[in-house]
């Protein structure tokens with residue numbers, strides 16, 4: 001579904017945009033490379049929603065980790081066992097991640113279609129955030145209205161609950177101290193699949209990388225034609241009135257923004273001219 005977001009947009013910083021009303025925060029691509037962890041339900045979730053953003057982060061020197069709660073062991077109509085399909089999809093995801101420059105792919109091994117936002121899952125996420133000293137998390141919007149996959153909903157909720165306040169406070173999952181994993185805040189959250197996206201990343205220079213990542217998911221895509229897929233992605237942007245290709249997120253800042261940002265004079269938040277054709281097709 002293509003959604004025209006032109007009237008909402010203001011502010012363009014380093015190839016990303018924020019929506020009208022969004023507090024003025026430092027753009028995620030400012031301030032040097034960061035560590036991002038994408039925490040999703042199934043192999044291919046990241047690539048269909050966010051591969052352009054991931055490619056952009058890797059190209060900018062960021063360290064990126066993928067965490068997949070399941071290995072997608074139900075996603076086929078072929079005559080395969082769950083174990084065969086899981087092995088196939090893990091390999092596809094590893095190939096897609098390697099193509100973009102992702103450092104590591106971690107599978108948690110939950111059964112596809114039955115993911116629950118348990119204290120165990122939340123603790124596993126907290127542990128990984130502490131271990132890899134993550135700055136930015138990308139996950140599904142667990143509160144998306146309308147149709148939603150149970151696994152998407154629950155990984156989104158578990159991840160959000162891991163960020164606030166569990167990862168920050170040392171008495172949550174205090175067994176991590178025995179591994180020398182200190183409590184630390186993770187303040188930046190990007191939600192994919194949101195009903196009300198307010199943060200837009202220009203991925204025009206990374207659309208080929210995105211298509212290549214998607215095509216790694218051979219068990220999930222109906223076409224193997226790279227040129228056709230590239231053409232479809234570019235036409236989708238043009239049909240929606242876009243100049244270039246964008247990926248859209250809901251940006252959530254956990255806690256208070258940095259002090260210097262809160263003290264900006266009101267005049268610094270004046271709207272810039274609405275950029276032409278900023279809209280996004282959701283996958």
Ligand SMILES: [Zn+2]
Nearest residue numbers: 041042045149
């Ligand atoms: Zn999924």
